Amino acid sequence: MMMPYLREVGQRWAEGHVSVAQEHFATNFMHARLLAFARGWDRGLGPRALLACAPGEQHTFGLIGFGVALHQRGWRITYLGADTTVAMVEEAAAHVTPDLVVVCAAMRERMTATADGLRSLSERWPTAIAGAGASLTLAAELSARYLDGDPVTAAENVSLQG
Ligand code: B12
Numbered sequence: 001m002m003m004p005y006l007r008e009v010g011q012r013w014a015e016g017h018v019s020v021a022q023e024h025f026a027t028n029f030m031h032a033r034l035l036a037f038a039r040g041w042d043r044g045l046g047p048r049a050l051l052a053c054a055p056g057e058q059h060t061f062g063l064i065g066f067g068v069a070l071h072q073r074g075w076r077i078t079y080l081g082a083d084t085t086v087a088m089v090e091e092a093a094a095h096v097t098p099d100l101v102v103v104c105a106a107m108r109e110r111m112t113a114t115a116d117g118l119r120s121l122s123e124r125w126p127t128a129i130a131g132a133g134a135s136l137t138l139a140a141e142l143s144a145r146y147l148d149g150d151p152v153t154a155a156e157n158v159s160l161q162g
Pocket of ligand 1: 024133
């Protein structure tokens with residue numbers, strides 16, 4: 001419900017119908033609403049996913065939506081949020097021993113800038129990349145899994161395939 005709305009805001013913003021202030025208001029509002037759905041998502045007995053945006057990446061909505069959808073399917077979520085270094089992901093992974101690490105970016109450069117780190121991350125932990133900056137080709141280069149499609153469909157696939 002919120003994802004198409006955001007696209008519309010972005011579109012209208014790009015076309016000049018929405019001011020930067022309105023767009024900031026809308027995104028901050030949306031961020032707070034999405035995180036309200038996320039309450040308690042680290043609890044439970046199911047498998048654990050560790051979620052992070054790539055270094056420099058501020059687009060968190062897709063990742064939060066994915067976390068909410070995955071928690072609804074019984075997974076526990078550890079969420080590191082925007083602009084996360086691979087070292088931070090490694091440190092968190094050592095603490096929570098995730099069943100899946102997901103790194104997300106809207107732009108490909110954010111992934112490739114940290115390619116070596118992501119490659120060594122995926123040697124240690126089951127790692128997937130997602131978002132518009134990810135692709136099947138890039139995932140293959142990083143020896144990672146690619147989460148195709150929208151966050152809800154991807155959560156469904158992960159929970160079905162493990
Ligand atoms: C909200 C927003 C912001 C917010 C983000 C707030 C937040 N906490 O997330 C703020 C204001 C911070 C922001 C900043 C910027 N943004 Co912005 N933003 C958007 C906007 C309006 C919506 C993005 C969004 O969340 N959509 C909802 C998600 C779910 O949909 P989606 O992005 O289309 O993703 C699809 C898939 O990629 C996938 N997906 C996405 N994430 C994930 C995660 C998982 C796990 C999975 C499985 C799938 C998945 O699911 C979606 C549906 O298929 C878009 C405009 C638009 N029309 O999309 C621009 C947009 C993404 N932003 C853009 C840009 C350029 C920027 C800035 C560089 C602007 C600037 N000059 O400062 C900065 C960069 C910040 C940074 N360092 O990362 C561009 C990106 C263009 C590109 N790809 O190169 C867009 C497309 C706007 C545009 N038309 O130019 N932005």
